[in-house]
Amino acid sequence: MRRPGAAPATRALPLAAAGVTVWLCLHAPPVQAQPGQTSAGRPAAAPSRAQPADARPPRVDVAVGVKWDRGGDRGTREASLTGGGIPHGGEVVLFRADTRQASAAGIAIRAGVRVTGGLVVEGGAFISRPSIDTTIRDDVEQPEGGMSTARLREFVFDGGLRYEWRPRAARLRPFVRGSLGYLRQLSDDRTVVEAGLHGEVGGGVFVPLVRRARGMRAAGLRADIMATLRRGGFDVDDTTPTRAGVALGVAAFVAF
Amino acid sequence: MTQRGRAVLAAAVLVGAALAVPLEAYLKFGLVLGNDVRVLRQALPVRYFVRDLPVEGVSVADLDTAVSRAFDAWAGVASATVRAERVGLTSASPLEEDGITVIGFALQPDLERTLGATHYTIDITTGRIVEADIFLNSRFDWSVAAGGEPGRFDVESIALHEVGHLFGLGHSALGETERQGSGRRLLAAGSVMFPIAFPPGSLEGRRLRPDDVAGISDLYPGPRFQDETGSVTGRVTRNGRGMFGAHVVAFNLTSGRLVGNFTLSDDGRFAIAGLDPGPTVLRVEPLDDGDVESFLQPVTGIETDFRVTYSPQLVIVPRGGSVDGGVIEVSR
Numbered sequence: 001m002r003r004p005g006a007a008p009a010t011r012a013l014p015l016a017a018a019g020v021t022v023w024l025c026l027h028a029p030p031v032q033a034q035p036g037q038t039s040a041g042r043p044a045a046a047p048s049r050a051q052p053a054d055a056r057p058p059r060v061d062v063a064v065g066v067k068w069d070r071g072g073d074r075g076t077r078e079a080s081l082t083g084g085g086i087p088h089g090g091e092v093v094l095f096r097a098d099t100r101q102a103s104a105a106g107i108a109i110r111a112g113v114r115v116t117g118g119l120v121v122e123g124g125a126f127i128s129r130p131s132i133d134t135t136i137r138d139d140v141e142q143p144e145g146g147m148s149t150a151r152l153r154e155f156v157f158d159g160g161l162r163y164e165w166r167p168r169a170a171r172l173r174p175f176v177r178g179s180l181g182y183l184r185q186l187s188d189d190r191t192v193v194e195a196g197l198h199g200e201v202g203g204g205v206f207v208p209l210v211r212r213a214r215g216m217r218a219a220g221l222r223a224d225i226m227a228t229l230r231r232g233g234f235d236v237d238d239t240t241p242t243r244a245g246v247a248l249g250v251a252a253f254v255a256f
Numbered sequence: 257m258t259q260r261g262r263a264v265l266a267a268a269v270l271v272g273a274a275l276a277v278p279l280e281a282y283l284k285f286g287l288v289l290g291n292d293v294r295v296l297r298q299a300l301p302v303r304y305f306v307r308d309l310p311v312e313g314v315s316v317a318d319l320d321t322a323v324s325r326a327f328d329a330w331a332g333v334a335s336a337t338v339r340a341e342r343v344g345l346t347s348a349s350p351l352e353e354d355g356i357t358v359i360g361f362a363l364q365p366d367l368e369r370t371l372g373a374t375h376y377t378i379d380i381t382t383g384r385i386v387e388a389d390i391f392l393n394s395r396f397d398w399s400v401a402a403g404g405e406p407g408r409f410d411v412e413s414i415a416l417h418e419v420g421h422l423f424g425l426g427h428s429a430l431g432e433t434e435r436q437g438s439g440r441r442l443l444a445a446g447s448v449m450f451p452i453a454f455p456p457g458s459l460e461g462r463r464l465r466p467d468d469v470a471g472i473s474d475l476y477p478g479p480r481f482q483d484e485t486g487s488v489t490g491r492v493t494r495n496g497r498g499m500f501g502a503h504v505v506a507f508n509l510t511s512g513r514l515v516g517n518f519t520l521s522d523d524g525r526f527a528i529a530g531l532d533p534g535p536t537v538l539r540v541e542p543l544d545d546g547d548v549e550s551f552l553q554p555v556t557g558i559e560t561d562f563r564v565t566y567s568p569q570l571v572i573v574p575r576g577g578s579v580d581g582g583v584i585e586v587s588r
Binding site for chain 1: 431443444445455460465507509533535538541566567573574579
């Protein structure tokens with residue numbers, strides 16, 4: 001349902017809608033108050049039905065920032081030899097190798113287009129340089145074990161939905177979101193590529209700091225916290241194909 | 257010294273000379289002809305005879321079947337092209353030089369610790385293998401029982417190892433042993449080509465391991481071998497100096513397969529081929545699980561007084577390519 005005063009309803013003209021929104025931003029009085037209030041601070045009359053133009057949710061938003069992925073376990077393997085039992089010897093473990101993807105921060109870019117109400121279609125990309133660390137233990141000849149590390153290049157391209165709330169009196173705009181995307185990991189020398197799926201479910205908040213300046217409806221900070229699920233990529237244990245993790249993001253956003 | 261004796265001696269000496277230069281991958285027998293180093297490789301198919309001499313518990317038919325299975329196991333490696341053809345039975349001894357390849361029992365009472373051996377007769381002017389005989393020492397007790405037989409060595413297992421030599425593979429060091437009297441007792445092995453056999457009654461030597469498969473495929477690569485596997489190269493050093501004769505094991509974290517090779521030059525370089533693509537751990541260990549001379553010649557200059565060391569670099573082996581594993585510094 002669209003509110004009175006919102007951007008044109010036709011989805012076939014998103015650019016025109018954005019243009020109208022920008023025009024309204026440029027010609028509206030300076031923002032002095034939160035959505036749902038007049039500039040004089042008086043309660044708006046029936047704000048849910050007739051909000052002023054500056055209270056309309058942005059049509060398009062773009063965020064660029066930093067995302068931190070906690071990484072996680074990527075499996076354990078045993079290097080085994082065959083024992084000398086009779087007639088069959090069974091396995092004798094030479095050493096064990098625990099592999100995990102280390103936490104890493106990278107650059108995250110997200111863009112959303114509001115389709116209706118608080119619902120936003122969102123897509124994004126994440127680029128990082130995590131490492132894969134393998135810890136060696138239980139070596140039959142060298143109890144101290146060891147550590148081997150490889151640096152990766154990781155890319156995630158995803159798309160999904162975001163739902164925003166616009167509390168009348170609150171400055172913040174909380175949201176929940178979910179996305180599914182393509183995971184691509186390359187060895188540091190780019191000779192090996194592993195692909196997979198990457199999903200995220202979580203939420204966050206927009207913190208507008210600037211309103212209607214230089215053609216923007218708003219600008220500020222965006223914070224995300226996400227539970228991640230991934231399948232594929234560099235993973236040494238194919239018996240546990242889906243890995244869960246956590247990621248946090250902080251970005252600067254602009255909305256039009 | 258007989259002509260055969262000269263040929264065998266030549267082969268042994270030349271193997272050592274060949275190993276002094278870096279070979280591309282895996283431990284293969286080499287032959288020096290003038291200034292050239294040639295990898296010892298059979299003309300395929302290998303045509304062989306089985307000696308018609310039974311021993312207690314093993315008939316000629318049993319021996320024939322076991323040897324045939326051993327060849328079939330190597331020929332069954334999908335990534336390699338080795339083939340063999342049984343010509344028939346023969347009364348010829350595998351200890352004779354007669355121009356034909358013979359596999360069978362022979363009594364070698366002086367070889368108290370040798371279950372079997374492979375001898376090449378090589379034309380050292382052309383490098384052609386004239387014959388390659390395998391004898392199984394009949395001073396030991398043998399069996400072909402499907403479930404193994406306590407106290408008796410399995411013919412098929414030992415034949416499988418020797419046929420690997422016949423095709424040109426050297427010994428693998430992928431195994432663990434402990435000293436027992438003047439000899440060694442096998443604790444575990446990761447390769448049929450490990451020089452110390454599984455104990456009598458064991459059937460574990462009948463199954464080729466990834467290390468064996470990598471070796472035979474590297475020597476006789478099938479059409480897709482190089483496209484579907486990868487390799488790693490690198491150096492092992494001690495106090496910055498290259499080390500000859502260190503054993504390097506590549507462990508693929510995804511497949512769990514182990515493939516080993518040695519540093520084969522004075523600057524400590526190694527190359528391991530036939531690896532599964534993916535993240536791979538490199539482990540360096542001294543040659544302390546067997547007599548050094550059973551792996552490499554010459555044995556001088558081979559250091560074994562260092563600790564097992566893992567490469568700090570987790571190498572990611574590409575499919576159809578090679579990756580630089582860097583330098584692995586070992587210490588006492």
